[in-house]
Amino acid sequence: MRNRILIVEDQPDIRKLIWMTLEFGDYELHEAENGDDGWRKAQAFRPHVMLLDVMMPGSMDGLQVCAKIKSDPALRDIRIIMLTARGQKTDIEAGMAAGADAYLIKPFSPLELMDRVEQFLSAPDRRAA
Amino acid sequence: MNPQMRAFFNTLKDGVAVVDGQGLVQFANAAGGRFASLAVGEPFPESRVLNGLADLVAGRARAPLLINLADGVAGTRSAVLSPLPIPGHYALTLNAGGEGEAFETAIRNLFDFIDSEVGAPIDRFARGLEESFEEDSVPDSLAALFEDAKAAAVLLKRTKMLAELFRTTTLIDRERLPLAEMVRDVLDAEGKLIGDRDIQVHLDGLDEELPPVYGSRAWLTRALREIVDNALRQAPPKSFVGLALQCTGAHVIVKVSNHGHFRPAALASLPVFVPFHRIAQYVKERKMPRKALTGRPAETPAGGPGLGLALCQRIVALHGGRLQLPEEDTDGLVEVRLELATGAPAVDDEALNIEQAKRYAQDMAALMHRMRAARGAAQRATGA
Known part of the structure; x- marks a missing residue:
């Protein structure tokens, strides 16, 4: 069974780039374009890794989605990589406080993104979500 | 191009050029000629534009295509390529970003100057006035001068406050706003006034999970402080001021209420959102009693630490929000509503x-x- 990855990003171009990057790996990919959609799809698909943009329009941003996932016993094992705009140091602090496992600063290196994803998926303590 | 269209394009500050699919210039307006030496029939003299055009023509890029020219054609920061209704022709807008940046720098320099060079004398002047005269000890012959000096000191202090804000933070930002924390910060800052007037503050909704709101924390905290300060000053002594956070639809609302008014009775007939630097003028023009400007702090429109509701309204509006001052309800409760849109602002970066x-x-x-x-x-x- 392939590992599932959920991309939650409101900017279509960035979402597409992440998708294209992750297509280099053998993953089952899903995408969401805002926090509310991301939360619904996290419950529906139970991804192993989630890439979550911090700033998104709608009633939930990335930080709130992250906090909700990490406080839900059924979902808390999802590894979350936050995507944050450069210079938003407070976003990084808030993301880690909300339970994020890692963060990448935009524009991020796709190689680094792949490394992070693979690192999480191959970690010995990884449990199926 | 017909003469009317040519005249129209020449009124624009941004450079506009029309190029064909090979990048040969077909037309350039006057501003375009200032950014680059453009000659009709010759290729556009910037390889990044020609590469972008080739991508657009080949379908490898989408229109409108933004091309970064920050270190390229003189005076431009970017160019935008868009197809025209004429087949095989493209419009190129050369953005005069340099002008905007120069304006921002000039404003910043002005406020730096006010803050660093003029700030200290203003503070000394204002403190000296307060310490030198008790209200009742001013001789009649000097009363008018004293009142003018006090009003001037207040205006100068506010100008300095504006300078500090402008100098230290951008007017519009995309910070995630911790509204509950901001409310508590405001109440801490107003602690002395709350104590002096023996006001009870009722808080509601601060612990509830609200949708995220983005903006400039420094400026919106400043605006909120102004509203709360107003409510505290105009509420009857030993009464209460309410502060509530709630979400309705796509907005988070900060409600500030009191059993009183948000303005001194003497100024009740004036428009609410009068800029602070024009209060004195309004009073003079409308022959309001001079006391309305110089009374006790709780009755003084020019008093307090604030920037004025007019500026608050602008700040909130710049963040896509609204500041409303509804009519007094039947219980005498007056409520100011500060509404901010939820969610991060849509970014097309x-x-x-x-x-x-x-x-x-x-x-x-x-x-x-x-x-x-x-x-x-x-x-x-x-x-x-």
Whole structure:
């Protein structure tokens, strides 16, 4: 069974780039374009890794989605990589406080993104979500 | 191009050029000629524009295509290429970003000057006035002068406050706003006034989970403080002021209420959102009693630490929100509502997208190599 990855990003171009990057790996990919959609799809698909943009329009941003996932016993094992705009140091602090496992600063290196994803998926303590 | 259209394009500050699919200039307005030496029939003299045009023509890029020229054609920061209704022709807008930046720098320099050079004398002047005269000890012959000096000191203090804000933070930002924390910060800052007037503050909704709101924390905290300060000053002594956070639809609302008014009775007939620097003028024009300007702090429109409701309204509006002062209800409760849209502002950051695409292109070879290696390993494993 392939590992599932959920991309939650409101900017279509960035979402597409992440998708294209992750297509280099053998993953089952899903995408969401805002926090509310991301939360619904996290419950529906139970991804192993989630890439979550911090700033998104709608009633939930990335930080709130992250906090909700990490406080839900059924979902808390999802590894979350936050995507944050450069210079938003407070976003990084808030993301880690909300339970994020890692963060990448935009524009991020796709190689680094792949490394992070693979690192999480191959970690010995990884449990199926 | 007909003469009317040519005249119209020449009134624009941005440079506009029309190029064909090969990048040959067909038309350039006056501003375009200032940015670059453009000659009709010659190629546009900037390779990044020609490359972008080639991408657009070949369908590799989408219109409108933003091209970063920050270190390129003189005076321009970016160019935007869009197809025209005339087949095979493209409009090129040369953005005069340099002008905007120069304006911002000039404003920043002005406020730096006010803050660093004029700030200290203003503070000394204002403190000296307060310490030198008790209200009742001013001789009649000096009363008018004293009142003018006090009003001037208040205006100068506010100008300095504006300078500090402008100097230290951008007017519009995209910070995530911790509204409950901001409310508590405001109440801490107003602690003395709350104590002096023996006001009880009722808080509601501060612990509830609200949708995220984005903006400039420094400026919106400042605006909120102004509203709360107003409510505290105009509420009857020993009464209460309510502060509530709630969400309705796509807005988070900060409600500030009191059993009183938000303005001194003497100024009740004036429009609410009068800029602070024009209060005195309004009073003079409308022959309001001078006392309305110089009374006790709780009755003084020019008093307090604030920037004025007019400025608050502007700040809130710049963040896509609204500041409303509804009519007094039947219980005498007056409520100011500060509404801010929820969610992060939609961003179409073309520059970031381009930079991200470049990073992707840089890493693509390594990613492909990695993929081939993984496939090879999988095939070997299957073969074994």
